[in-house]
Amino acid sequence: MSKVLLHHEKIPTSITGAVAYRIRHASHDLAGRPTESTGVVIAPESPGEDRRVMSWAHGTTGMGDAGCPSARPDPARELTLYFAEGSTTEIDYGVPALQRFIDEGWVVVATDYQGLGTPGMHQYTVNRTNAIDAVTIVQAARELPVGAGRRFGVIGWSQGGGAAVAAVELDPSDYGDLEIVGAAGMSPGVPRIGLTLPGMGASLSGSDVPPDAHLVMSLAGLVAAFPDTLSLDDVFTPVGRRVLEASWNVQPVHHLHDMLARTHAHEGAVIVVDHSKFPVWLKAFEESSAARRTPVAPVLVLMDEQIAMGPVPVAWQKGYVAAIEALGGDITVQSYPDDDHFSLPASSIDHARLWLASKF
DSSP: OOOOEEEEEEEOOSSTTEEEEEEEEEEEOTTOOEEEEEEEEEEESSOOSSEEEEEEEOOOOBSSGGGOGGGSSSOSSBOBOTTSTTOOOSSOBSBTTHHHHHHTTOEEEEEOOTTSSSSSOOOTTOHHHHHHHHHHHHHHHTTSTTOEEEEEEEEEETHHHHHHHHTTSSOHHHHTTOEEEEEEEESOOOHHHHTTSTTHHHHHHSSSOOOOHHHHHHHHHHHHHOTTTOOGGGTBOHHHHHHHHHHTTTOBHHHHHHHHHHHHHHHOOSBOOOGGGHHHHHHHHHHHSSSSSOOSSOEEEEEEOSSTTSSSOHHHHHHHHHHHHHTTOOEEEEEETTOOTTTHHHHHHHHHHHHHHTTO
16 A cells, blocks of 8 residues: 655643654545645554544534644543633644543544645535545555554544544445444434425525535535536626635634625625526535445434524434445434534543444
């Protein structure tokens, strides 16, 4: 197998008994085009071999370098949230229960995804591309002296939940010599499911949708993934295209959202869909999403149910489960009725960790 690890540097970590690296690794997107991604690798500092590997797939941070988790201070740390009391971070970053994983002897890897810290616009919510990055970073970790084994699992949240569940639907060549044992998706965002249910589909059918950053980023990310068939002009007004091109690489998600809302209030519509192009877009959503193939390993879905229309609505999460059941996949569901989207990782990570450990 060709070399995947392109660069690495040891970095400090607040996790005790651990060694951490910031890395850059080779990858590719859903069309097989070569890409590069950055990320972090954290492992026990004591020697070991054939260690279990957990690949963490992070939630929404942005479209470009401003949303790069590994570029943050102390990136090899426990998950820290934008919405937490007293928070000073612009994005969510870190890995939930990281200390427990290290104490139990896991190697933990966390990709940034292509475009977040590397050239090009990030293919946001393109589940398959994001999933490939979560796999190739495991291959890169095996080139470091951390004892990473060839068997791994993926845990992800939100955007990363969609990446995690897509990681068990990839082409055999995407895994190389690795074996994936399971995927746990916390509130998995799967665009093709969202299109069939209230929310995204309804927004795209209107002529003047509210400028939600997640929808804007999803549309732009799909153009990045399918540049030969899709265009920003299909879905954005001149105002929307102007502000997107000025902001995608320098504003993380919440900054981008606020800027879009102000622009909408002062200058009008940001998104106006050319419905003659809609069939091509629907095909792209279908090709890029999870829930298209029977998973090659078990799936665990952890659902936040406190707020029905949260960032990933409950109906979307249930729609993904129904789709995998229809495909005959091995899928388990754990509901968290008292958790919203942002409290879910802390509440569900131990369940995900123990479930994944049982699959090795």
